Amino acid sequence: MNYLPILKIEDLCTYFYSRSKQAFIRSVDHVGLQIAKGQTLGLVGESGSGKSVTALSIMGLVRGEPGVISGSIELNTPEGGINLLQGLGLHVRIHRDNGRIMQVAKDADAWEKTADRNLRGIRGKQIAMIFQDPKNAMNPFVAVGRQIAEAVRLNTAVAGHREARARALHWLAQVRIDSPQLRYHNNPHGLSGGMCQRAMIAMALAAEPVVLIADEPTTGLDATIQSHIVDLMGDLKDELALTTLLISHDIDVIRSLADTVAVMYGGTIMQQGPVQAVLGDTGTQHPYTAALLDSIPDQRLIRSKGYLQAIRGDVLDTMNIPAGCRFYPRCNKVDDTIRAQCRDQEPALINIAGGHRVRCWRFAQARPYSGRAAVHAMQRN
Numbered sequence: 001m002n003y004l005p006i007l008k009i010e011d012l013c014t015y016f017y018s019r020s021k022q023a024f025i026r027s028v029d030h031v032g033l034q035i036a037k038g039q040t041l042g043l044v045g046e047s048g049s050g051k052s053v054t055a056l057s058i059m060g061l062v063r064g065e066p067g068v069i070s071g072s073i074e075l076n077t078p079e080g081g082i083n084l085l086q087g088l089g090l091h092v093r094i095h096r097d098n099g100r101i102m103q104v105a106k107d108a109d110a111w112e113k114t115a116d117r118n119l120r121g122i123r124g125k126q127i128a129m130i131f132q133d134p135k136n137a138m139n140p141f142v143a144v145g146r147q148i149a150e151a152v153r154l155n156t157a158v159a160g161h162r163e164a165r166a167r168a169l170h171w172l173a174q175v176r177i178d179s180p181q182l183r184y185h186n187n188p189h190g191l192s193g194g195m196c197q198r199a200m201i202a203m204a205l206a207a208e209p210v211v212l213i214a215d216e217p218t219t220g221l222d223a224t225i226q227s228h229i230v231d232l233m234g235d236l237k238d239e240l241a242l243t244t245l246l247i248s249h250d251i252d253v254i255r256s257l258a259d260t261v262a263v264m265y266g267g268t269i270m271q272q273g274p275v276q277a278v279l280g281d282t283g284t285q286h287p288y289t290a291a292l293l294d295s296i297p298d299q300r301l302i303r304s305k306g307y308l309q310a311i312r313g314d315v316l317d318t319m320n321i322p323a324g325c326r327f328y329p330r331c332n333k334v335d336d337t338i339r340a341q342c343r344d345q346e347p348a349l350i351n352i353a354g355g356h357r358v359r360c361w362r363f364a365q366a367r368p369y370s371g372r373a374a375v376h377a378m379q380r381n
C-alpha cells in the first residue's frame with residue numbers, strides 16, 4: 001500500500017466575520033487531514049460542524065469574509081506538489097487596534113482571481129467534486145451524455161467528439177446506469193434522483209481526477225437508492241483505486257466506504273485514524289464519537305430529513321468557543337479528575353496509536369495549556 005499523501009491539509013482555518021455580532025464564526029478551526037493514494041478519508045460530524053466549508057476551502061470556493069485565513073492545502077500529483085492556498089492571505093486583512101478587531105476586509109475579486117489561478121487545471125480536473133443535489137450541479141438544458149462528453153474533452157487528452165462520446169458512454173456504463181445509450185440523451189430532469197446521482201458521478205469520473213470529493217452524496221435520496229449509491233461507490237473505489245474525501249453525517253456510509261476517518265465538531269477534528277479504530281468496537285472512542293455512534297438508531301430514523309441532531313444539547317456556536325474543550329457543555333464523560341481541565345484548557349489532538357489521534361483529556365496527561373493562545377485572544381475581541 002502506498003502512503004504518500006495525495007492531499008495534505010495543515011492548520012486550515014476558514015472563518016467568517018459577523019458584523020452584527022462583531023465576532024468570528026470559526027467554521028474550520030486548525031484542521032489537518034491527509035489522504036493517501038487510493039484511500040478514502042471519511043469526514044463525519046453533525047450538521048454545522050464545518051465539513052462542507054472544508055471541502056469549499058479545498059476547491060477555492062469559499063465566499064464571505066475573511067474566508068480562508070491560514071494553513072496549507074498541498075496536492076501532490078505525478079507532475080509535482082502545489083499549495084492550493086498560495087498567495088490567498090495577501091487579499092485578506094484583519095485590522096486590530098490594541099488587540100481589538102476593528103475591521104475585517106477581503107478583496108474578493110483578487111482573492112477569487114488568485115484561487116482561480118491556483119486551481120487552474122486542478123478544479124474539476126485533478127480534483128472533482130460530487131454534491132448532494134445532482135440536479136443543481138448539472139446543466140438542466142443539456143443532455144447528460146453531452147455534459148459528460150464535454151467533461152472528457154475539457155479535462156483529458158481526448159479531443160475528438162466521437163471519441164469523447166464513446167468515453168461518456170463508457171462512464172455511464174461504469175456507474176451502472178441502465179441503458180446508457182438511451183440515458184445519454186436525457187436531460188437531468190428526465191432522470192430519477194438515483195440515476196441523476198449516477199450521472200453526476202460519471203461526470204466527475206470523466207475528468208479522471210486525482211482526488212474525488214463527495215459531499216453528502218447519499219443525503220436526500222430514499223433509503224434503497226442510498227444503499228445502491230453506497231454499493232456503487234464501493235465498487236468504483238475497488239475498480240478505479242480512487243483517492244476520495246467522503247463527507248457525510250451518516251456513520252453507516254462512512255463505515256462502508258472509508259479507510260480512515262476524521263470526526264469533526266465545532267470546526268475542528270476531535271478524533272481521526274483508521275476506521276476500525278475510530279468507529280469500531282474498540283472502547284477508544286472520543287466522547288463525541290461515542291455519542292455519534294450511540295445516536296445511530298436515531299440517525300436511521302431521521303436520515304431522510306438530511307440532518308442530524310441526535311446528541312443532547314445544542315451544536316456548538318463557533319462564535320463562542322469556550323476556553324476549554326469545545327464539547328464540554330454536552331459531554332457526559334467528564335469526571336472530577338479532569339473536570340477543571342475540560343472546562344478551562346483545550347486538549348490537543350494527541351496520537352494514541354499509529355495514526356490514531358484523539359482530542360480529549362481522558363486520553364491525555366494533564367499539562368499546561370500552550371497552543372492556540374493567539375487565536376483565543378483574537379476570538380475574545
Ligand SMILES: Nc1ncnc2c1ncn2[C@@H]1O[C@H](COP(=O)(O)OP(=O)(O)O)[C@@H](O)[C@H]1O
Nearest residue numbers: 016025027046047048049050051052053063064
Ligand atoms: N459563507 C458563510 N458565512 C457565514 N457562515 C458560514 C458560511 N458558510 C458556512 N457557514 C457556517 O459555518 C458552519 C459550518 O458549516 P458547514 O461546513 O456547511 O457544516 P456541515 O457541512 O458540517 O454541515 C455553520 O455554522 C455555517 O452556518
Ligand code: SF4
Nearest residue numbers: 325328331342360361
Ligand atoms: S476533554 Fe473532557 S469535555 Fe472534552 S470530550 Fe474529553 S472528557 Fe469530554
Ligand SMILES: [Mg+2]
Nearest residue numbers: 051052053216
Ligand atoms: Mg455540509
